[in-house]
């Protein structure tokens with residue numbers, strides 16, 4: 001509570017200083033990369049519209065990704081009120097783009113199809129591709145983001161969240177960055193469910209919100225200008241500790257809440273439910289629902305597959321064959337790409 005109060009105070013002081021600084025001439029935010037040239041972004045506020053001065057705005061993503069991970073397409077089994085695979089509550093892997101209980105509402109807008117990570121000198125970019133709806137359109141009507149685990153212990157350290165992104169131009173509006181200052185995300189057993197449900201406070205410290213924070217340029221979002229089903233989220237490299245980390249993408253509705261991490265420590269498997277009918281003791285979804293995530297990709301180092309939560313790593317010699325160019329993998333195998341190439345791999349567990 002004290003922290004929340006402090007954060008509120010900081011936000012309030014920043015609002016006041018922004019007003020006093022006289023930066024009240026809103027200018028439409030530009031998408032081109034303009035480094036060190038102040039640009040003013042109008043920020044929605046309840047009582048007034050103070051403006052945020054930006055010095056750095058992300059530009060185009062690099063051509064080559066640092067990692068890519070496919071994810072299950074739950075539309076394939078939605079009419080059977082179940083997910084096809086890819087959900088292991090115990091290991092913090094979710095494939096739950098459905099409502100609780102009946103599981104008769106499927107949410108294509110939070111069903112991750114693939115995720116990738118890119119890096120340049122200034123930014124790390126996480127991208128999330130979702131499923132198109134019945135009208136063949138993609139609607140980002142949920143929450144989207146990524147977790148960064150920079151000491152590679154399985155417990156997330158930073159969470160970036162973008163709420164209902166709608167613009168193809170980079171914006172900080174509705175983008176939040178949360179920090180786990182007291183390092184309790186993951187509980188006693190990092191990356192797996194704790195034996196007893198814990199009272200962890202998850203990501204309790206908000207360090208950025210809509211351009212307000214110590215660094216007004218810390219995090220941005222846009223819908224890809226060339227792919228209306230992909231959202232791109234940029235985080236300043238300076239917000240990270242070190243240049244080796246695990247990054248994992250998320251999509252969800254209300255359950256994608258900073259305070260609920262790790263979801264599998266706050267409730268039991270019985271309470272959470274399962275989207276898989278083969279887990280008959282746990283099916284259907286209960287308290288943990290309308291949520292999807294992807295295995296974590298390694299950035300800045302070559303993973304050996306033992307890192308907590310990491311995506312499958314092809315064993316050597318590689319027996320899984322890469323898909324033909326331009327083709328995806330036959331279900332239930334999933335496409336994974338690392339600096340060693342792209343492969344169709346059976347989902348883990």
Ligand SMILES: [Ca+2]
Pocket residue numbers: 071072086093094095096112292293294
């Ligand atoms: Ca998933």
Ligand SMILES: [Ca+2]
Pocket residue numbers: 071072073074095111112113292
């Ligand atoms: Ca999915």
Ligand SMILES: [Ca+2]
Pocket residue numbers: 186187188189190191192193194262264265
């Ligand atoms: Ca845990």
Ligand SMILES: [Ca+2]
Pocket residue numbers: 180181182183184185200201202203204
């Ligand atoms: Ca915490």
